[in-house]
Amino acid sequence: MEMDLTTLRAESRRLAVELVKVLAARREIVNKIAEHKKTLGVEAVAPDVEKEVRRAMLEEAAKHGIPEETINRIATIIFSDAVEQQTSTPKQKLTHFDILRRAVELQKNGREVQRLEVGEPDLGAPPEVRHSAANALLEGYARYIDSRGLAELRAQIVNQVYEKHGFEITPENVVITPGGRFAIYLAAKTLLREGDELLVIDPSWPMYRQVAPFVGARSVHVKTLFEDGWTPSIDAVERHISSSTKAIILNYPNNPTGKILDRTTFNKLVELATDHGITVISDEVYADYVRDGHVSILDNDLGKQHVLIQSFSKSYGMTGYRIGYVIADKNLVAKMASIIGLVITCVPEFIQRGALTALGLRDAPKEYAAIMMRRMEKAVHELEKIGAEFYRPDGGMYVFPRIGKLGEDAMATAFELLESKGVAVAPGSLFGGYDDFIRISLGAPDESIVKGIRLLGEFIAEKGRARG
Amino acid sequence: MEMDLTTLRAESRRLAVELVKVLAARREIVNKIAEHKKTLGVEAVAPDVEKEVRRAMLEEAAKHGIPEETINRIATIIFSDAVEQQTSTPKQKLTHFDILRRAVELQKNGREVQRLEVGEPDLGAPPEVRHSAANALLEGYARYIDSRGLAELRAQIVNQVYEKHGFEITPENVVITPGGRFAIYLAAKTLLREGDELLVIDPSWPMYRQVAPFVGARSVHVKTLFEDGWTPSIDAVERHISSSTKAIILNYPNNPTGKILDRTTFNKLVELATDHGITVISDEVYADYVRDGHVSILDNDLGKQHVLIQSFSKSYGMTGYRIGYVIADKNLVAKMASIIGLVITCVPEFIQRGALTALGLRDAPKEYAAIMMRRMEKAVHELEKIGAEFYRPDGGMYVFPRIGKLGEDAMATAFELLESKGVAVAPGSLFGGYDDFIRISLGAPDESIVKGIRLLGEFIAEKGRARG
Numbered sequence: 001m002e003m004d005l006t007t008l009r010a011e012s013r014r015l016a017v018e019l020v021k022v023l024a025a026r027r028e029i030v031n032k033i034a035e036h037k038k039t040l041g042v043e044a045v046a047p048d049v050e051k052e053v054r055r056a057m058l059e060e061a062a063k064h065g066i067p068e069e070t071i072n073r074i075a076t077i078i079f080s081d082a083v084e085q086q087t088s089t090p091k092q093k094l095t096h097f098d099i100l101r102r103a104v105e106l107q108k109n110g111r112e113v114q115r116l117e118v119g120e121p122d123l124g125a126p127p128e129v130r131h132s133a134a135n136a137l138l139e140g141y142a143r144y145i146d147s148r149g150l151a152e153l154r155a156q157i158v159n160q161v162y163e164k165h166g167f168e169i170t171p172e173n174v175v176i177t178p179g180g181r182f183a184i185y186l187a188a189k190t191l192l193r194e195g196d197e198l199l200v201i202d203p204s205w206p207m208y209r210q211v212a213p214f215v216g217a218r219s220v221h222v223k224t225l226f227e228d229g230w231t232p233s234i235d236a237v238e239r240h241i242s243s244s245t246k247a248i249i250l251n252y253p254n255n256p257t258g259k260i261l262d263r264t265t266f267n268k269l270v271e272l273a274t275d276h277g278i279t280v281i282s283d284e285v286y287a288d289y290v291r292d293g294h295v296s297i298l299d300n301d302l303g304k305q306h307v308l309i310q311s312f313s314k315s316y317g318m319t320g321y322r323i324g325y326v327i328a329d330k331n332l333v334a335k336m337a338s339i340i341g342l343v344i345t346c347v348p349e350f351i352q353r354g355a356l357t358a359l360g361l362r363d364a365p366k367e368y369a370a371i372m373m374r375r376m377e378k379a380v381h382e383l384e385k386i387g388a389e390f391y392r393p394d395g396g397m398y399v400f401p402r403i404g405k406l407g408e409d410a411m412a413t414a415f416e417l418l419e420s421k422g423v424a425v426a427p428g429s430l431f432g433g434y435d436d437f438i439r440i441s442l443g444a445p446d447e448s449i450v451k452g453i454r455l456l457g458e459f460i461a462e463k464g465r466a467r468g
Numbered sequence: 469m470e471m472d473l474t475t476l477r478a479e480s481r482r483l484a485v486e487l488v489k490v491l492a493a494r495r496e497i498v499n500k501i502a503e504h505k506k507t508l509g510v511e512a513v514a515p516d517v518e519k520e521v522r523r524a525m526l527e528e529a530a531k532h533g534i535p536e537e538t539i540n541r542i543a544t545i546i547f548s549d550a551v552e553q554q555t556s557t558p559k560q561k562l563t564h565f566d567i568l569r570r571a572v573e574l575q576k577n578g579r580e581v582q583r584l585e586v587g588e589p590d591l592g593a594p595p596e597v598r599h600s601a602a603n604a605l606l607e608g609y610a611r612y613i614d615s616r617g618l619a620e621l622r623a624q625i626v627n628q629v630y631e632k633h634g635f636e637i638t639p640e641n642v643v644i645t646p647g648g649r650f651a652i653y654l655a656a657k658t659l660l661r662e663g664d665e666l667l668v669i670d671p672s673w674p675m676y677r678q679v680a681p682f683v684g685a686r687s688v689h690v691k692t693l694f695e696d697g698w699t700p701s702i703d704a705v706e707r708h709i710s711s712s713t714k715a716i717i718l719n720y721p722n723n724p725t726g727k728i729l730d731r732t733t734f735n736k737l738v739e740l741a742t743d744h745g746i747t748v749i750s751d752e753v754y755a756d757y758v759r760d761g762h763v764s765i766l767d768n769d770l771g772k773q774h775v776l777i778q779s780f781s782k783s784y785g786m787t788g789y790r791i792g793y794v795i796a797d798k799n800l801v802a803k804m805a806s807i808i809g810l811v812i813t814c815v816p817e818f819i820q821r822g823a824l825t826a827l828g829l830r831d832a833p834k835e836y837a838a839i840m841m842r843r844m845e846k847a848v849h850e851l852e853k854i855g856a857e858f859y860r861p862d863g864g865m866y867v868f869p870r871i872g873k874l875g876e877d878a879m880a881t882a883f884e885l886l887e888s889k890g891v892a893v894a895p896g897s898l899f900g901g902y903d904d905f906i907r908i909s910l911g912a913p914d915e916s917i918v919k920g921i922r923l924l925g926e927f928i929a930e931k932g933r934a935r936g
Contacts, residue, residue, distance in 0.1 A: 005508075008501045009517060015494035016521045016546065017528045020539060022490055024532035026483035033476045040473075049477060053484045060485045064492035070549040071488060073662055073684065074542055078484070081538045097809070124608050134602035137822075140592050142788035178646060178812050185811040194662075194684075210810055216662075216684070320610035320816050341565070342678055343653040344646050348788050351816070354605075 023078065047197075047218065050079050051244050054195055072194045076216065094411050095206065096426040102415065103424035114444065114452030117424040119205075119255065121397060121443045123317035123371065125354070126364045133321070133354030141349040147341035148333070149176025149325070150352040156359045157325060165298040172330040175337050176347050176355075180285045180311035180324040184249075185211055186336040187281045187307045187326065191247045192217035199240055199248035199278070201232050202432030203400065205255045209432070220245070221432055226402060230259040230391055234268050241272075247279040247307075252295065253286040256400045256431050256439035258376075258393020266295045274305055281307045285324070288315040288365040289372045290395035298327070307332065314397070315365040316358040323347055323355050372397050375442040379449050386457030397442045400428070403456070406463045410435040421455040491546065498550045515688070515708050518547050522710055540712040541663025548686045562879050563674065564894040570883065571892040582912065582920030585892040587723065589865060589911045591785035591839065593822070594832045601789070601822030609817040615809035616801070617644025617793070618820040624827045625793060633766040640798040643805050644815050644823075647790040648753045648779030652717075653679055654794060654804040655749045655775045659715045660685035667708055667716035667746070669700050670900030671868065673723045677900070688713070689900055694870060698727040698859055702736050709740075715747040715775075720763065721754040724868045724899050724907040726844075726861020734763045742773055749775045753792070756783040756833040757840045758863035766795070775800065782865070783833040784826040791815055791823050840865050843910040847917050854925030865910045868896070871924070874931045878903040889923040 003011070036042075054075045061071040096117050103113050125133075148154065154171040161169055177183040184207060192198055194216040200208045202221045212219035222240050224232045237248070250269060252260045261269070273280045282297035287310070297306050311324035326336060340346065358364065379399045383390055390401035407413040410429035418424050428437030438456075442449060471479070505511075522543045529539040564585050571581045593601075616622065622639040629637055645651040652675060660666055662684040668676045670689045680687035690708050692698045705716070718737060720728045729737070741748045750765035755778070765774050779792035794804060808814065826832065847867045851858055858869035875881040878897035886892050896905030906924075910917060 003500065005501065005504045008497055008504065012494055012497040012501065013521045013524055015490055015497060016543070017524050019487060019490045019494070019542070019546070020525050020528040020532075020534065022483055022487045023538075023542075024529070024534055026480055026487070027532065027534060029476055029480040029483060032471065033473065033480065036473050036476065053481050056481055056485050057488050060488040061492070064488070064495065066488065066492060066495060067549065067552075070491075070545060073545050074487070074491075075484075077538060077541050077545070077662060078487075081535065118612075120612050125610060130606050130608070130610075134605045137602045137605065138598050140598070142593060142598075142786065144586075144588050144787055181813055182811050207810065214807075214810060318610065319612055320814070320818075322812060322814070322816050339682075342675065342682060343650050344790060345649055346788070346790070348790050348816075348819070350788075 026078070027081075047220075048242075051195075051242060054079075055243065069193075076194045096430055099414055099418060099424050099426065102418060106418070106422065111422055113418070113422045113424055114448045114455065115424050116440045116444055116449065116452045117426050118441055118443050119397070120319050121314060121317055121368065121372070122445065123368050125316055125318045125321065126358070126361055128361060129316060129318065129354045129358045132357035133350050136350035136353035141353055143349070145346045145349050145352075147175075147346050148337040149174065149347060150349060150356065153352050153356045153359075156356060157327070160359060161298060161327065165296060167298050169327060170330070173327050173333055175326050175328075175333045175340070176352060177324045177326060177336075177340065178344060178347050179322040180283070180309055180313060181207060182322075183309045183311070183324045183326045184208070184281070184283065185214070186339060187247070187309065187328075188212060188215045188217065189339060190332055190335045191279050191281070191307070193246075195244060196246040197242060197244040199237070199245055200432075201237070201248075201250070203230075203254075203256055203428065203434050203437070204249070204432055205251060205283075206430050208249050208251075217246075223432070226389070226391060226437075230254065230257045231261065231265055232269070234265070234272060237269065238272055241276050241278065245276065245278050247281050248273050249281045249283060250297070251283040253290060253393070253395030255286065255396060256398045256426070256428070256437075257391055258396040258398055258400065259391060260290065260394035261295055263295050263299075267300065270297065270300055270306075277305075279305050279307060281309060283309040285309065285311040285314050286396040289369050289397055291373055291376075292394070294395060312355050312358055315368065316355075316361070317364075317368060318355070318358065321351050321354060323351050372442055375446055375449055378446055379440060379442060379453060382450055382453035386453060386460065388457075388460075399440045399442070400431075400434075400437050401440065402436050403438055403460055404436055406460065414438065417456065417459050421459050423452045423455045423459070425452075425456070494546070495550070495553060498553055502553060515710070519710055521547075522712075526711065536711065540710075541661065544663040544665055544686050544712045564898055567882055567886060567892050567894065570886060574886070574890065579890055581886070581890045581892055582916045582923065583892050584908045584912055584917065584920045585894050586909055586911050587865070588787050589782060589785055589836065589840070590913065591836050593784060593786045593789065594826070594829055596829060597784060597786065597822045597826045600825035601818050604818035604821035609821055611817065613814045613817050613820075615643075615814050616805040617642065617815060618817060618824065621820050621824045621827075624824060625795070628827060629766060629795065633764060635766050637795060638798070641795050641801055643794050643796075643801045643808065644820060645792045645794060645804075645808065646812060646815050648751070648777055648781060648792040649675060650790075651777045651779070651792045651794045652676070652749070652751060653682070654807060655715070655777065655796075656680065656683045656685065657807060658800055658803045659747050659749070659775070661714075663712060664714040665710060665712040667705070667713055668900075669705070669716075669718070671698075671722075671724055671896065671902050671905070672717070672900055673719060673751075674898050676717050676719075685714075691900070694857070694859060694905075698722065698725045699729065699733055700737070702733070702740060705737065706740060709744050709746065713744065713746050715749050716741050717749045717751060718765070719751040721758060721861070721863030723754065723864060724866045724894070724896070724905075725859055726864040726866055726868065727859060728758065728862035729763055731763050731767075735768065738765065738768055738774075745773075747773050747775060749777060751777040753777065753779040753782050754864040757837050757865055759841055759844075760862070762863060780823050780826055783836065784823075784829070785836060786823070786826065789819050789822060791819050840910055843914055843917055846914055847908060847910060847921060850918055850921035854921060854928065856925075856928075867908045867910070868899075868902075868905050869908065870904050871906055871928055872904055874928065882906065885924065885927050889927050891920045891923045891927070893920075893924070
């Protein structure tokens with residue numbers, strides 16, 4: 001028998017209300033679970049449980065032809081509702097930007113501060129780049145262009161990839177982004193959906209753990225240890241892979257440790273990811289800052305599974321220009337370009353022309369790298385003098401010494417170091433709970449690095465005496 | 469009797485699956501409704517029916533102490549899922565960028581094309597701006613700066629707002645963005661969550677309907693009519709407000725119609741939004757392109773509920789510089805700045821210095837506006853000659869004439885116009901299903917506009933004859 005529109009609408013309304021009733025019943029159960037957990041002292045968020053429930057929901061949905069996206073969105077809402085039901089503790093709010101802000105404040109008040117907290121080289125862009133971008137500006141290269149980026153620039157990147165890695169890509173594999181951060185955001189936004197997981201090897205740059213929730217996903221962290229020379233155990237990585245894992249970020253030379261993986265480990269990680277159908281996001285923005293060479297994802301075959309993140313900030317000192325790029329499968333690149341088209345239109349052409357000039361400068365990255373490696377040697381020498389333990393960096397622009405637990409709270413200790421000695425650093429807690437470590441940036445003049453580490457030595461000694 | 473954790477978890481999982489089953493049952497009913505509607509020729513979205521269902525769901529939720537927000541978000545998701553079920557027609561894939569691409573292709577092949585499809589003025593930045601930005605580049609103003617933007621630039625915006633609107637804001641109400649698009653994205657990302665609704669008055673710029681799903685929300689559209697002079701009915705707007713509505717976008721001078729609301733209607737809309745606790749996002753990027761003056765959200769009191777979107781692209785011809793700003797409540801501004809910090813770090817300082825110079829040029833916006841208004845007069849004159857109906861724009865850089873239904877598909881007709889007459893325009897279908905209309909952009913030289921409209925006249929006449 002056919003129902004009429006009014007009857008059908010009444011039925012659809014009844015079922016919508018029924019949906020709320022089921023939700024209410026589930027919330028009651030969740031409340032009981034929360035009470036149990038409180039008694040047992042267990043955390044509110046149980047990712048494995050959530051994952052299993054999501055999977056069961058999707059399985060049921062598939063039977064009825066309900067789009068995955070609809071269920072994923074509803075699951076996310078009921079899970080976040082459940083967590084809100086269960087928790088009430090505020091999250092840690094201070095970051096190394098707060099240290100930066102305080103350092104600037106102290107300097108403005110006439111205080112001498114060794115600024116070893118910033119992840120920005122102090123080198124600036126080569127004069128050729130400045131002139132090229134300035135001329136492009138004067139000549140009016142400032143209209144909307146292709147969201148993927150300037151054809152000439154992408155072509156030049158294609159050539160450089162072939163020269164460096166003997167690997168053939170096409171301009172369709174390249175998209176120009178407003179900086180490395182945006183490149184990572186694009187990778188996360190295109191690879192991860194609501195409820196997906198991003199694997200991160202700690203210690204790691206804070207952005208990785210921030211970008212996952214920003215796109216509705218979750219970051220899952222694999223710890224590595226100083227004692228293991230910051231080399232991840234393949235088994236440990238594999239143990240953290242779930243059916244929700246969609247991508248893993250590799251960042252070598254590493255921020256903050258300066259580690260570069262040996263080729264065998266690197267390749268094993270890539271293979272592991274490929275076997276599990278997981279995309280490798282390889283953030284290689286420090287690739288030119290190396291002592292002996294670098295292992296790149298581009299040395300392997302670039303299949304659908306690889307996303308390279310690159311930037312002009314480090315190799316060419318173009319930090320404030322905000323320009324970087326992604327190399328990936330062309331379908332992914334097309335998606336990224338359409339996001340750029342939606343939210344930014346394009347990276348300014350005059351900046352892209354500056355970057356094109358930069359790529360023609362074969363010596364600049366080497367000169368900049370030489371400066372960083374010279375500073376690295378000085379930092380290493382000073383750290384040895386104060387008796388700190390650290391992994392001797394293979395590259396990058398940071399050293400990550402162990403200073404021990406000097407106080408209850410790593411961030412508070414970093415602030416104390418800043419206030420008492422005028423040395424600004426990033427506490428290890430920011431890189432995944434490495435409270436015993438601090439990150440020293442080499443983006444400052446040599447004198448500042450040397451002086452900063454000496455003052456750090458004094459600070460550690462004084463704290464030690466005060467304790468003991 | 470107490471259940472243990474395992475039993476409780478199994479029960480919570482069962483209820484999650486039960487939720488999907490109820491949803492599946494509801495979808496079946498919705499399918500039947502869709503068939504009925506197709507027979508009756510009724511539209512898929514029925515705001516009044518949706519509202520009644522939502523109300524019933526909230527009523528049930530209240531009995532169980534479920535937060536309204538949870539139910540609102542779930543309701544929006546099941547409604548948008550239902551609409552997708554009902555409108556089984558594939559989504560239109562071609563945009564005016566495809567027309568742009570084809571136009572460029574034809575030009576490259578030596579064909580003369582009147583380029584009236586692009587929303588970009590052809591004016592370029594004033595020489596003072598170019599020089600200022602170029603000098604800043606040469607002087608090395610290219611390091612990371614405050615994500616909120618350069619203090620001097622924000623201070624200057626504060627001054628200008630006071631001068632223009634007699635309204636006091638502080639630099640904490642201002643955040644500099646990489647263009648107007650990013651400003652709108654930031655507004656959407658900070659104001660809307662999964663399952664929220666964004667109210668849009670059609671005809672409207674396509675970005676508004678794209679940004680809502682991009683942040684997990686849904687855009688709900690209120691139609692306005694040519695016959696009503698594109699003035700929205702306050703009642704119609706109110707009918708489309710639901711408890712999930714978090715923001716409404718106003719865009720006057722309007723893209724594509726050139727409409728500016730009278731102050732009474734504008735204020736009524738703002739009041740309506742305020743009464744319902746809805747934020748008004750006022751996109752005023754065309755504010756300087758006006759015949760007699762402009763109604764701004766800043767003329768009203770700027771409370772928490774208002775977000776102004778502004779850009780340097782139109783007033784100063786700085787399209788490819790990618791710089792704009794938001795004026796809003798300081799908490800919202802802080803959130804937006806932290807998003808910029810996360811995904812872009814900051815807008816390049818040399819660009820911000822160019823913008824600072826631009827703000828000091830009092831005549832440039834007037835000169836640019838005069839050019840646009842001169843072109844507007846010419847376009848109006850030519851459109852009258854070919855006998856097209858249109859609303860005479862109060863401002864903006866577009867005319868939106870009714871050309872009638874010249875074919876089955878508006879986009880196909882636009883391509884036909886391009887191929888046969890060498891005239892590129894944006895079909896009205898892109899602005900919310902206004903298939904009888906086309907958008908003519910005034911971002912092209914006067915001759916091009918005049919010639920393009922004459923050729924359009926020929927095209928319409930020929931199509932008319934062909935039909936008999």
